[in-house]
Amino acid sequence: MLRIVTALVLAAAAVPARAGIPAEQEDCLGCHTDPSMTFDLPSGEKLQLGIDQAAFARSVHGEMLRCTECHTDKTSDHATGELKFKSRREVTRAYYEQCKGCHFANYTKTLDGVHFAVMAKGNDKAALCVDCHGAHDISRPGQPRTRISRMCSTCHPKEAEIYAKSVHGRAADSTADVPVCTDCHRAHDTTDPRDGALAMRTPEICGRCHTDEKLMARYGLSTRVVDTYLADFHGMASTLQRGHETRPGVQLAAVCTDCHGVHDIQKPEDPRSSVMSANLGKTCAKCHAGAPETFPRAWLSHYEPTLEKAPLVWGVTLFYKLMIPFMVGGLVLQIALHLWRVVVNR
């Protein structure tokens, strides 16, 4: 035992104290710094074997990890000229599993994500940890935030292009107030947008920002949009549909994105906006087939039914606010009197 401790102490003392990054403590960087060093994979691709040491040193792991902490199967005598991998993708898939050793919580989340689900079905291109985070050059995510959307756009260019033109996308470079991809879609447990489950969450997703008084005040926007939505027919129906029937083919009640758009959301006064008054009829008709031009007037446009905005709705509401207590109170009073007399008669 003592001998082992002594050996370790000696070994530690033998390492030059000035070593810049832990990775240098192993001999890997002696070979793997030449960018021209490649390996020909059976797929015809070239696997780059040299890494950019400076980039790795700058990365979040630079001051923490040694090479073999991820490349666990490598020993100093591995340079036999053979690799078991057929393609670059196989290399990526083999090493992405290493992340979970430390990042178990986020790894577990990815198991619920759409990327994992499509990978399990055989989609080789589905994003793995390193596809979004990088490998040797991993930096803190969201610095800057727009890097997140750019990352997604490498696989989802169509959506990214539409988003970039939207009210959110246009402002993404200049402010952190607007959502980037992961704010709505989540990062690790990215929801499949196709089965309706994500749509059903939109009142909560959009509401996170659109009910934030401070944030909305900066843009002069109402924070009552979610409440007024929920108080209306669509909000009621979508609330009751939550947790039920989110399979494709079931017509779900309209949520935020059904009227406002998804990646292409614009200000309501923008002529391109699907909820601009001139376009609203067409938007309603997406679900309400044959809706007349006047149909949008049946919708209170997220306004609360005040005397000015909707006198009829206001009046009916007030009538029942008075009528129900009057009616119930009157009947209960009469029952009480009746019972009282029965007791007196006994």
Next chain:
Amino acid sequence: MSDYIVRFNLQQRVEHFVTMVTFALLCLTGLPQKFYQADWAHALVGLFGGYDNTRWIHRIAGITLAVSTVVHFSKGILIMLSKRQYFSMVPTRKDFEDAILQLRYYLGMTEKHPRYDRYTYKEKFEYWGLVVGNVIMVATGFILFFPVQAASIIPGQFIPAAKVAHSNEGLMAFFVITIWHIFNAHLNPDVFPFDASIFTGKVSRERYQHEHPLELARLEGGPPDVRGQDAAQGHGTDRREVG
């Protein structure tokens, strides 16, 4: 002389049964839509097989109630036209006098109890409440069922107004039935625990004498029974006399 009176004919009993079943279904499928944020609402919707099913059950029950209302009124109009029978549900001056007298009796201001004809003011109130409620519920219900068609013939604002009216009128009907009707048909000491007459059609002659003396007298072709006029119809008094 028979010891019971046939108060409700088969058609009336069937109408009540249809109304009872559809009303219960409408409440069970409608109230979750009003209180959609409550856990029990989600549980009920789950019980009916999801939101779409719940809505369809609500609509079918609503249409059934609408049809039964139309049938009921067609029959009523026919009877009135044929003049074979007076329409005993029409409120009269006597109903208002009865109501005041009844309340004075409850308050102990008088020992004189109203002597009722076929329907008491309470029954007429509930009947007309149901009629007005049904008309509101059917009209607003159809607006909500067919909003696109409705918007092409009436101003758009009628649709959200119809939603408010349908939702609140429904809640009020629920309260009236659970408080007033359940009291009168079940918890009222005179009938506790269950007034079965609307299902069997029959009421004992003794109870009829107590509750509807004027109609009984007319049925039996005699003058109204005036014995014990002051207190015979009072609550819990004649039982004691009989016992």
